[in-house]
Amino acid sequence: TLSNSKVAERNKERSLIMIKPNGVQRGLVGEVIKRFEQKGFKLVAMKFTQASEEHMKTHYKDLEKLKFYPGLCKYMSSNPVVPMVWEGLGVVKTGRVMLGETDPAKSLPGTIRGDFSVHIGRNLVHGSDSVESAKKEIALWFKDDEVVTYTAGNNEWIYE
Numbered sequence: 001t002l003s004n005s006k007v008a009e010r011n012k013e014r015s016l017i018m019i020k021p022n023g024v025q026r027g028l029v030g031e032v033i034k035r036f037e038q039k040g041f042k043l044v045a046m047k048f049t050q051a052s053e054e055h056m057k058t059h060y061k062d063l064e065k066l067k068f069y070p071g072l073c074k075y076m077s078s079n080p081v082v083p084m085v086w087e088g089l090g091v092v093k094t095g096r097v098m099l100g101e102t103d104p105a106k107s108l109p110g111t112i113r114g115d116f117s118v119h120i121g122r123n124l125v126h127g128s129d130s131v132e133s134a135k136k137e138i139a140l141w142f143k144d145d146e147v148v149t150y151t152a153g154n155n156e157w158i159y160e
């Protein structure tokens with residue numbers, strides 16, 4: 001069995017989850033936050049901000065060769081977004097499950113994209129796709145001291 005500190009370590013995985021401009025405009029900020037809260041993940045950082053196009057180009061750098069990249073970066077910087085850092089066991093993978101597929105048409109009901117979106121270019125939310133990219137994205141959106149360390153009171157009711 002794992003030591004207590006190893007268990008605590010596993011529970012500290014982090015993902016950047018971001019509500020896109022249409023999620024803000026459609027009043028779905030609370031809905032997205034609610035789902036991650038209810039699941040049992042821990043909010044450790046959040047801001048309400050309008051990013052520059054340059055910032056979005058950096059965020060989506062991996063996609064720069066794709067034809068939708070310029071439009072995507074323009075759209076993502078056109079209105080406010082809500083980037084957040086959520087923490088917990090397997091939050092990167094499970095967070096992606098909660099979001100649904102990239103294409104809302106392939107996303108099951110019960111997922112955020114499946115429940116609230118129709119078009120791939122307006123799929124409401126971003127979620128990191130690996131622990132490595134989560135680290136990069138979190139560093140891009142938040143200064144070290146904007147990610148808050150605290151003890152969640154419900155911890156022992158979520159983890160064995």
Ligand code: IDP
Pocket residue numbers: 063068072101102120121122123125126127129
């Ligand atoms: P992801 O957000 O599920 O990780 P990525 O492949 O990383 O998907 O693409 C980033 C974003 O670019 C998607 O969330 C989506 O909004 C947009 N996108 C991806 N593929 C297409 C496309 O074929 N047409 C238009 N927009 C796309």
Ligand code: MG
Pocket residue numbers: 127129
């Ligand atoms: Mg992606």
